[in-house]
Amino acid sequence: MSKPDIATLVKLQEAETEIVRLQEVLARVEKEKIKLASRLKQFENALKENKEELERAQKACKDAEREITIVDERIIKSNETLRNVKTNKEYQVLLREVDDNKKRKDALETELLGMMEERDRCQGIVEESEKEYAQLSEQVKSEQAEVEKKTIEDRELLDDYLARQEEIGQSLDPKLMDRFRRISKMNQGSAVTRVNDQVCLGCFMNVPPQMYIEVQRGNALISCPQCSRILYFEKS
Numbered sequence: 001m002s003k004p005d006i007a008t009l010v011k012l013q014e015a016e017t018e019i020v021r022l023q024e025v026l027a028r029v030e031k032e033k034i035k036l037a038s039r040l041k042q043f044e045n046a047l048k049e050n051k052e053e054l055e056r057a058q059k060a061c062k063d064a065e066r067e068i069t070i071v072d073e074r075i076i077k078s079n080e081t082l083r084n085v086k087t088n089k090e091y092q093v094l095l096r097e098v099d100d101n102k103k104r105k106d107a108l109e110t111e112l113l114g115m116m117e118e119r120d121r122c123q124g125i126v127e128e129s130e131k132e133y134a135q136l137s138e139q140v141k142s143e144q145a146e147v148e149k150k151t152i153e154d155r156e157l158l159d160d161y162l163a164r165q166e167e168i169g170q171s172l173d174p175k176l177m178d179r180f181r182r183i184s185k186m187n188q189g190s191a192v193t194r195v196n197d198q199v200c201l202g203c204f205m206n207v208p209p210q211m212y213i214e215v216q217r218g219n220a221l222i223s224c225p226q227c228s229r230i231l232y233f234e235k236s
């Protein structure tokens with residue numbers, strides 16, 4: 001191990017820190033995008049349900065209207081027959097039929113009024129949720145565009161750092177590179193850290209005095225006994 005190695009490792013760490021930071025930012029953005037899309041989907045589902053309810057209410061009204069027409073036709077027909085009846089008994093039967101149908105018609109008309117109210121209520125809800133959906137859709141679109149714009153910059157930056165790290169890594173022994181990767185993975189992207197006043201600035205634990213002296217000399221790559229980060233010393 002030579003002294004220049006530690007300088008290279010410090011540079012590698014600088015890139016690694018940025019890479020980990022940017023990857024976290026991008027992962028958060030991805031989550032945010034999913035959250036936005038699912039919020040919009042929720043509104044879409046609610047709108048769909050409201051529309052289905054309206055359709056059911058409209059159909060109920062039409063069915064009732066159709067039945068009223070049928071009953072009405074029956075009443076007209078019975079009235080026509082009434083004019084041609086011969087016996088009193090026949091007359092009484094038909095009269096009762098007309099009476100029953102009129103009662104049925106009244107009941108249906110009352111029912112229809114309630115159904116129409118329900119239909120109008122559903123119509124209002126659908127209009128309201130269509131408005132809400134359009135608003136949210138607009139909002140989500142602009143939020144996503146903003147997020148996307150920021151993401152492009154961060155992705156470019158990430159690519160830059162990855163390329164830089166690749167370039168720096170080429171001058172290092174592959175074994176050392178493996179060691180760097182392993183320690184970085186153990187410590188969430190932190191593999192190389194400064195030691196100051198006998199304290200590892202990665203885990204803030206004391207390093208033994210003899211080890212501190214060796215780190216200051218910089219003749220070998222020394223790992224912190226607590227967190228395994230590669231230590232280096234810099235006069236402050």
Ligand SMILES: [Zn+2]
Nearest residue numbers: 200203224227
């Ligand atoms: Zn440490």
